[in-house]
Amino acid sequence: MPANLPPQYFAAEKEYKNAKTIPEKIAALEAMLAIMPHHKGTDKLRAGLTRKMAQLRMQAESRSKSRRGSLFSIEKQGAAQIVLVGSPNTGKSSILAALTNATPEIADYPYTTGIPNIGMMPYEDIQIQIVDLPPISDDVRKLPFYNLLRTADALLIVLDGSGEPELEITLLFEELEAGKIYSFLKEEDDLPFGSVRKRMLIILNKCDGAEARGAMEAVREVTGGVIEAIAVSTTDGTGMDELRKRIYGVIEVVRVYTKIPGKKPDMHAPYVLPCGSTVMDLASAIHRDFADNLRFARVWGSARFDGQSVQRDYILQDGDVIELHI
Ligand SMILES: Nc1nc2c(ncn2[C@@H]2O[C@H](COP(=O)(O)OP(=O)(O)OP(=O)(O)O)[C@@H](O)[C@H]2O)c(=O)[nH]1
Numbered sequence: 001m002p003a004n005l006p007p008q009y010f011a012a013e014k015e016y017k018n019a020k021t022i023p024e025k026i027a028a029l030e031a032m033l034a035i036m037p038h039h040k041g042t043d044k045l046r047a048g049l050t051r052k053m054a055q056l057r058m059q060a061e062s063r064s065k066s067r068r069g070s071l072f073s074i075e076k077q078g079a080a081q082i083v084l085v086g087s088p089n090t091g092k093s094s095i096l097a098a099l100t101n102a103t104p105e106i107a108d109y110p111y112t113t114g115i116p117n118i119g120m121m122p123y124e125d126i127q128i129q130i131v132d133l134p135p136i137s138d139d140v141r142k143l144p145f146y147n148l149l150r151t152a153d154a155l156l157i158v159l160d161g162s163g164e165p166e167l168e169i170t171l172l173f174e175e176l177e178a179g180k181i182y183s184f185l186k187e188e189d190d191l192p193f194g195s196v197r198k199r200m201l202i203i204l205n206k207c208d209g210a211e212a213r214g215a216m217e218a219v220r221e222v223t224g225g226v227i228e229a230i231a232v233s234t235t236d237g238t239g240m241d242e243l244r245k246r247i248y249g250v251i252e253v254v255r256v257y258t259k260i261p262g263k264k265p266d267m268h269a270p271y272v273l274p275c276g277s278t279v280m281d282l283a284s285a286i287h288r289d290f291a292d293n294l295r296f297a298r299v300w301g302s303a304r305f306d307g308q309s310v311q312r313d314y315i316l317q318d319g320d321v322i323e324l325h326i
């Protein structure tokens with residue numbers, strides 16, 4: 001029986017063939033399995049891919065064990081790499097599954113996730129990489145993916161809103177701080193040498209029952225409201241659309257579109273730059289020649305009038321259309 005596979009499957013297969021690391025291979029296989037239609041013609045193929053995935057997972061696990069404490073890295077893709085962090089069973093994998101195409105294992109017992117799962121979250125015209133990690137229940141320096149926590153663009157702190165989220169977050173901060181990873185709660189001068197400060201968003205999950213009443217206030221008592229928090233439920237979908245927006249907000253980027261003089265702008269593939277980037281930063285991101293020879297730019301969007309000429313130090317806003325003149 002023919003498999004009748006859609007074109008997206010072959011795109012994912014190409015990604016699998018080009019993948020250099022085990023996590024990338026696993027991500028591509030996950031995508032292939034997710035896209036593959038369910039019928040008799042695909043049974044054999046599905047079984048083969050599932051077997052391959054199990055082998056890769058075992059390889060990854062034994063590698064991360066033998067390299068305990070060494071660097072475990074996942075190549076950044078898309079506009080930003082953000083990681084889901086939290087105690088066991090809080091719903092990290094459920095959140096990854098709700099936001100992306102990934103199909104991580106989800107179960108009602110703790111320590112379900114053994115190695116990171118990766119997914120891409122589409123947001124309007126960009127993609128954000130989300131990494132679901134095994135749970136944290138100890139000093140993060142002991143974890144094989146410790147480095148990932150330090151290099152990620154932001155941390156999504158997942159708490160169980162139906163449990164004791166204020167306790168969870170207090171412990172989690174202690175565990176992160178043991179690895180010199182801080183939020184923006186503490187004053188600048190207090191931090192020890194080698195510390196990193198991470199943008200964070202608190203996700204109060206499982207807010208679908210009466211147990212979650214009062215959870216938000218309890219968490220705010222710990223954070224003083226300095227770290228943004230959102231109540232969601234992956235079970236009934238509460239807050240999930242808002243969550244996507246907040247995740248875009250926490251990575252603090254702007255999307256800018258470029259246009260060639262006399263032509264229409266390319267509104268499909270924005271350049272994604274950190275908030276506060278200038279026209280010059282955009283030019284450098286495009287090509288050195290642009291940066292070296294930039295005279296001025298014209299801006300549609302944030303400028304006072306459309307097509308206004310601006311200097312190199314003009315600060316770009318989300319959605320701006322820019323025409324560079326060299
Ligand atoms: N009531 C309720 N249950 C949820 C929600 N989200 C996840 N769960 C359940 O919580 C359990 C744990 O979910 P996972 O997504 O596996 O949690 P995790 O944080 O990835 O767990 P570990 O990998 O073990 O750390 C599962 O039984 C889920 O069905 C939610 O919004 N509401």
Ligand SMILES: [Mg+2]
Pocket residue numbers: 092093094105112113132133134
């Ligand atoms: Mg999990």
